[in-house]
Amino acid sequence: MKKRAWLVTNSAIVLACLIGLWAGAVAVAHIPVYMLPSPGAVLAAAWERYPSLINSLWITTMEAVGGLAASIVVGVAAALLFAQWRWMRQLVYPYTILLQTVPIVAIAPLIINWVGPGIQAVMLVTFIICLAPIIANTTQGLVSVDRNLVDLFLMHKATPAQILLKLKLPHALPTLFTGIRISAGIAVIGGITGELFAGSTRVGEGGLGYSIIYANNQMETGYMFALVAAATLLGFGFFFLVMFFEWLALHHWHESTREAAGE
Template sequence: MSQLDQSGAVPAAAENAAPAVSLSGERVLRVIVPLVMLAALVGLWAWYVQAYNIPKYILPSPALVAQSLVNDWPILGAALLVTLKITFAALAIALVGGVVLAVLLVQSKWIELAISPYMVILQVTPIVAIAPLILIYAPSTQVALLVCAWIVAFFPVLSNTTQGLKSTDHNLLNLFELYGASPLQTLFLLKLPAALPYFLAGLRIAGGLALIAAVVAEFAAGSAGAGSGLAFRLLESQYRLNIPRLFAALLLLCATGVAIYGATSLISHLMLRRWHESAIRREN
């Protein structure tokens, strides 16, 4: 039976079949292509080590790294847990504090004029430079690490949320004023929903920065012992020339960063997919 009906038009089912197949194929390619690239890089790495007989204390093979990851998991897993606790605690505080302060900055021009310059100074100052001072005044090393990670993760949330609150459509603001909406109604029903895409963009940035800051702060603090994180295990492996464990710890950090970015991107997609232009697929 021909796909053309009596009027010569293509039925809707046949018209929608091609885009559906194309969309499905695109999703498969998004998974397959990075995996193929990863397999090629690992294969090239293994070939290079074997072909040129590279010593393991210079460049271990992928098999040695995997073996170290399994054998040293009790040590690396505990260190990863410490780093994750600092990362997620700092991120949670940064999200709450960033949103609250952004609302205050937008609601009051005087608060914005008083606080904004110091927020910028705090952000542009390298965390390695102020970490020693934080270590002096913090009650413990863990608190110092948490403060360092929070400082780095805080500004992207504050900056993006503030920009989102300021980017509310002026016509909608005038409409709310015309209908006599209170400042709280305007904030919760208009400004915060409008700022949601900006906040989620800040969340994606802050998630990765919190992990980076936790590692950098631990490098600066030089913390050691049973309660130390992955940063110390990296340094320890370097000092002992245990390069396979160093690569395994680095692999864990990379995988954690990718997982955090993937989780925050998924949250953003789920919250925006039904209404925001950034998450809706174009129809043409």
């Protein structure tokens, strides 16, 4: 507990120093507010536009959660199929990895043409970005089970379903959560990227990505920085929420969470 408190304190001190350097640089160099607002100006803009900021944050949260949840369901299902049938893994798995190389900026206009602008299009963009890490990590965990353990289950006449659910799936949980952590970090990026193209169904109202463009066009730099800060906090929130669920699922039996907790 003392170690964690010390880490949090050090992190807070570093953050305070960075904010102080930012405020000092703006004051000393007399940087115009439209180029780099001071921390106070950003806080003032966030307070003044608080309802709009919360609305944009909520929209992006829904889009990121929807895309991430869909990618987890589809990714785990695909990984289970790949683990059960080697021929399917050899034929299809390489193409799922190609999702990581898809230039989402290039296909975003196509997605808008298919489903139209709005939340559904942004969720689809987020889903495509988040899917590959979950498939890759979960598949790796499922197929890397010690062969001796599999033979032990077979000696006790375990069915393929029992081997999958009672041996391979628990063994793959750490790598599954690794994939979810990666996808959780990029889910917000996917949502904001989708909003840059999918925009909004109402002028002046949308998620963080759309609001950042709108604020930039209106030369509201302070509010734009507040939106960027909100997106950063949302990404941190996703990451630490996944870490909490990982600890909840693994801390009783897996060494990775015990080492992280200092046990």
